[in-house]
Each structure stands twice: as structure tokens, then as C-alpha cells.
Amino acid sequence: MQHHAPTRPVAPAPIQAPVTRRQRITDGVRDSFSAGLGIFPLGVALGLMVVQAGLPWWLAPALSLAGFAGSLELLLVGMIATATPLGAVALTVLVVNFRHVFYAFSFPLHLIRNRWARAYSVYAMIDEAFAVNASLPASQRSAPRVLAMQVACQTYWVGGGLVGVAVGAALPAPIKGLEFALCALFTVLTLDAFRTRGEIPSVLLAGASVTVALLLTPDVAMFTALLLFVALLLVRHALTVHRSAPVAADA
Template sequence: MAYKSRKEQIRKAFLTSLPVMAGYVILGIGFGILLAEKGYGVLWAFAMSLFVYAGSLQYAGVSMIESGVSLITCAMTSIMINARHLFYSISMIDKYKGSGKYKPYLIFSLTDETYSLLSDGSVPEGCAPSFYRFMVSLFNHSYWVAGSVMGSLLAEALPFSAKGIEFSMTALFVSSFSEQWYTSKDHTSALCGLVSSFLCLMIFGADDFLIPSMALIMLEMMILAGRRK
């Protein structure tokens, strides 16, 4: 199969990544401001967004840096907050096969948002899967880094009239959820995820429901997989 030109593939990847742009820039700015207020300037924001590249952990990280927690506490917190990434990777093992030189970066940059763009495995016509996924991941990463740097530089000078734009992250996940819903006949796993996490939210509360939700979803997946055999 003949692929389109590199430029055309990059354009396609850019279009796919656009819905993430607003959210990442805004959340990045928020993070940059927060970090700058604790006395860590633009280089810190840049380095952290470049190397850690995990939104919610970086927000939590600001307070960990401020209070100077132990390395063990920091590691535990990081693992707890980001445990869900294990599951993203598990579900991408097959799709990322054969990505060659792009694979390490694809794995490193598999954030919530990148996952929601790429997890259904589809690739626009005429795009080489691994190159296209690499470009989508790279665009997202660059929005995040750019936002953090901007936030750090602007710090307090920013007029925060953009209140509510953080909803774009919610909207992004809702749109990929509904797209998967409309395009598939079997809604079992979507419902499993929805009901389990809602149930866990009711039982464990907003701060502690992620880990139990993941455990419950995994249990249900095992049961579903077993029943299929």
C-alpha cells in the first residue's frame, strides 16, 4: 500500500491532535504558574513537563517538591497516581507492535489524552501507523511543554478569563467514549467501566476511587475473557 507524503501524514496527525491542544496548553499554563509561585522558574517547568509528562502527577508533584517529601513517598505517590498507565500500555501492546524506532517514544508519551486519541487503533487512510502515532504523540507532548513554559513565564500576569476551559479534558474523554459507543455493537466493557467507576466513586469518594475502580474493572475483564473461551 502506498502512503501519502510525510507532510500530508503530519497534517493528518496534527488534525487528530487538535482537540488536545486547548486543554494541554491551559492545564500546562496552570501547572507552570503553580510551580513558579513556589519559586521554581521556567527551566524547572520545562524539564518537568518534558521528562515527567503526566498531568495529574505534576500537579501533585508541585506540593511534593514544596514540602520536600522523601524519595520513597514520592515514588509511592507517583505509582498510585499513575497506576492506570499500566492498563493503557497493556491494551496497546498489540497495536504498538512493529513500531520500530518510534516505539520507545510512543511508550514514554502514552498519556491519558494520547491514549484516548490512539486507543481505538484506527489510523487515517494513507498514513503509516507508527509514524502517524509518533506525530500525534509528539504534537501532544509539545502542547504540554509549551503550555508549562508559557504559564511559568506569564505567572501572575495572566488574566484568567478563560475559566472553564479545563472542561475540554472532560469533553475529550466523553467524546472518545461516545465515539467508541456509537461505532461498536458490544457495549459490555464500556458499561463495565462506567458502572464500576461510578460505584467506586460512591463508595470510596473522589480522592480514593481510582485504584479500586481499576481493580474492579480488571476483575470483570478476567471474567469476560474467561467466559469467551
């Protein structure tokens, strides 16, 4: 004769409260903190460069609002100070910012329904915003979180520029070397984006692209490296799909 032990009722799983819009905005601002540590001092460097170049102070916030792109703005300060021809300025803008075209392929613009908010997100799609968003799981991305992160990043940049202008006007002598903050910021963001072993091939492909570009086309190395890197990523994607296809068919 078998005796069955009484079954214990299974407790229902706790119901998680839905994430509110305010919480998503808070998360977006929190996401911006890591990038903001580099964006703010870089903005200070921009303000200092504007003052030290003998340009009007309002150029720093004007550049930060009209053309929100850190590396380009640092270049434009020198080009404006030396009265560079407009054609050379236009070509520089195209080459330096052409990488943003590739950002749009994977940036979650589809989450943003409002056309004005989407236009701002395209305008504020800087390197730091792209890198921070890439480190988030797809399930945690949302329009309020993305937009809050981008607004916070621009606030750090504009605020840093104003602080740099004020500091530059108060200092008796110029300060050199602050532009290195741009290289340091990109280094930190790269290490953060590729900290998993699964992305090591992407790091190697990026390094190979930059090496080939510097050897073959040193004058437009960034443009060549971006095109080559995208081509290599497409080849890698095709190989990955081809290898996984038989497994999926057998399953």
C-alpha cells in the same frame, strides 16, 4: 428469437494513491488538535502553579520533559513545595501512573519498529494520546501518525508550561481554579471515546468500578478502580467470545 443487449464495458475502479509518510505525519498532527485544546491550557496552569508556589521557573519544563504526565506533574508541584518525603512521592507516582501499564495492552506499539522511537512512544503514552489513538480505525494507524501525534501533544504541554511561567511572573496576584482544566479534558476525552452505543457497557463498568473503589478503598481509589475495571473487561470479553462461538460453529 432472443436479442441480447450489448454489454457496456465496466470502468476500472480508480486507483488510490498510496499514503505517503508526510501525509501520515500531517494526519497525526491533525489528530492531536482535539486533545491539544485541553493540553495547552493545562500546561499554562502548571506553569502558573510553579510560579505561585515560589519554585524556580525551570521546574515546569523540567517536569514536562523528565516525567511527561499531566496529573502527576500538578501533584508533584504541591509535593515539592511542601517538601514531601521521598517515599510518599514514590508511592504517589506509582499509584497515579500505574494506569499506563494497562494502556500498553492496546496501544499500537507493534507498529513502531525503531527501538528509540518505540521507547519515546512508551514515554509519551499519556491519557490524551491513548484516547485519540483509540478513536482511530486500526487500518488508519501507523508509526509516523502515532509518533507525530505524541510529539505534538508534548509540544502543547511544554509550550503551555512556558507560557504559564511567563504569565505567572507578570501577574500581580495568583489565579486559582485553573487545575480544573484536567477534569474538563478527561471528561471531553471520555465522551469522545464512548460516543457509540456499542461502548455503553464499558462506560457502565467504568462507573461501577469507580463507585466500588471509592466505597471500599478511598485512599487508593484510582488503583483499585483500574484493577477492577480490567477484571470486568476481561469477564465481558470472555462472555462475548462465548456467545459468538456457537454462531461461528454453525456457520
